[in-house]
Amino acid sequence: MRVRAILSAALLTLGAALATAAPASAVANGSDVPQGRFEFAAKLTMTNIPRPDGTRYDSGCSGALVAPQWILTAGHCFHDVDRNPISGPVPYPTSVLLGTTVQRGKLGVTRQVTDVVQAGAGDIALAKLDKPVRGITPLKVSRATPTVGQKLTLAGWGALSSVDAAPSMKLQQGTVAVGEVAATTLGVHGVAPAADTSACLYDSGAPYFVASGRGGRIVAVESEGPDCPHDQLETTSRVDVIADWVLSQTH
Template identity: 75%
Template structure:
């Protein structure tokens, strides 16, 4: 099992640090998924991080996925924001992070962009809240499912992960997959692929991507992407449950 954002950072520096990574990298993100039609899932966010420091004094770029949970807040994986030793941190954003919402295709003139100013770590599980420099209007945020997920529950995954195993980079098109909850633990839930394939799965740059139940306005958030095996795969992906920190989200994402 590998934390998605840790791998994504390694991929972006692989070209200049050949041989530094001893194990194989996952193949793609929302592997064996499908394009999201324009106009859907406007709350789904692409986070782009730049100039992230490394212990040796060098820097790299990376990315995560996430979702609008309140007009000025994005929910994503806790490990997307960390110090130089990769320890998750709260406070002022540790490196420049931009957010794209309101579009399923990354292109000039499409969507809404914001900057992250501050980060809050849930601590209970691998979830963080990222505060935006100004509220987002015209996009309905996800609400939080307060009941525990159940085995067999259907959820949708939407993320901006890499589509190439040989040239790994964040996608310019949002991808989706139909998933099912396969296991429920104290603060996490296992999720497996259903459609388009049983090997539909999250991968590089999908850290923080939402697993949700769509509705007429937006959807109910069940969990967020945390980590998993090399993809594509048919085995469970580890996701961080939103219901166990619903009160914390409500108290802070205001």
Template identity: 60%
Template sequence: MRVRAAITAATLLTALTTSTTLTAGPALAVAGGSDVAPGQYGFTAKLAMTGIPRPDGSTYASFCSGALVAPGWIITTGHCFHDANRARVSGPVPYPTTVTLGLVDEAKEKGVTRKVTQVLQAGPNDVALAQLDSPVTEVTPLTVNKLVPGAGQRLTLAGWGSLTATNPTPSTKLQQGEVQISSVSATTATVHGVSPAASTSACAYDSGAPYFVPSGSGGQLISVETNGPDCPHTSPETTSRVDVLADWIAEHAK
């Protein structure tokens, strides 16, 4: 198991020498998943980041996934925002980050675009809130679960990550899959693929992707993607629970 951002970026760095090359950062799209139908899951966000620093002073570009939890706030994985040494950072956004929501196919839709202005890192687990430069009113946010999730519970995963760990690239179509909670610990929950296949799993650039229970035009957020093995796989994937952060999220994401 690995933090997708750190290992994937380091691997590609050995083969790529230009300072602005797109580097696979945070986790992979849903491998072994399926296309999301038009008009669904508009709360799922694609985060595009540029100018991410490396220790040698060069920079690269990368992507994450996330979800709208309030008109002006996105939830994602904390390690999507870091310094040159990959330490998670809070405060003004550390590098230019654009968020796109409200679409399922980039070739056919424009969606809604905003820029991130500041980042708040959660303490208990690898989660961050990203504030947008203006509220998104066209998309229904996810509600945040406040109850302890249970083993066996089935969730939907939606993300913009790669479809494979081989030469990964972000998906241009929003992908989905069904997973089941395998185990629950103090601040995390592991999941495994159920549908369309047992190997349905998060992939590169899925870091921060929401695991949720759909309901109407929205749904209830249970956890966000954190890390896991190369996709596709049938092993446990680690996600960060949001119920342990519900009060913190409500305090800031207004």
């Protein structure tokens, strides 16, 4: 199993270079998200992350706006030099892009992460932004227990494939179904556009949600899974079990 945010500075540089070429895809075997939809979907870009040997690298995650100044994402996106998830001041520079489905020019809204709080249940963290985001409807946090067979939308900025993976320059979406419900996790599998529609590297923290109007209800966030694309179960973290905690942190 692979966590969805682990690659090197060289690959992030490749992703930046793609800004001048055709936009890269995200969510393996997904489809384009039209501009103006899912504005709450966040692209997180981390730089200068330390390794135990003293070297540094860049990486990325996905996430979702759940309050004007808060992003819900994967807990493992923020860690110490030994990759242990941590809370407190952001451990390395992290920018957040919202309000656009294409990373280009001055499109969207950019914020900086200042602080991180780990949920303590599941692979989930809240990232606090330096300034509130106005004009974008946050996702509501679902309190309902997910059910096997439930259909969810995944929206992320991850790679198309585990081969030569790089952060995406375009938001993609896919439909998945819940295949397994555990105490703090869900196992989900692809439904559309294909049975092997799946999260990929750099999709860590991407929201699985039920869309409604300009917002919706977030049910889970991306954690880890096999090399993508794949038709096996992907591990996600349930948000209903931490709904009260999210509310206490963001209000």
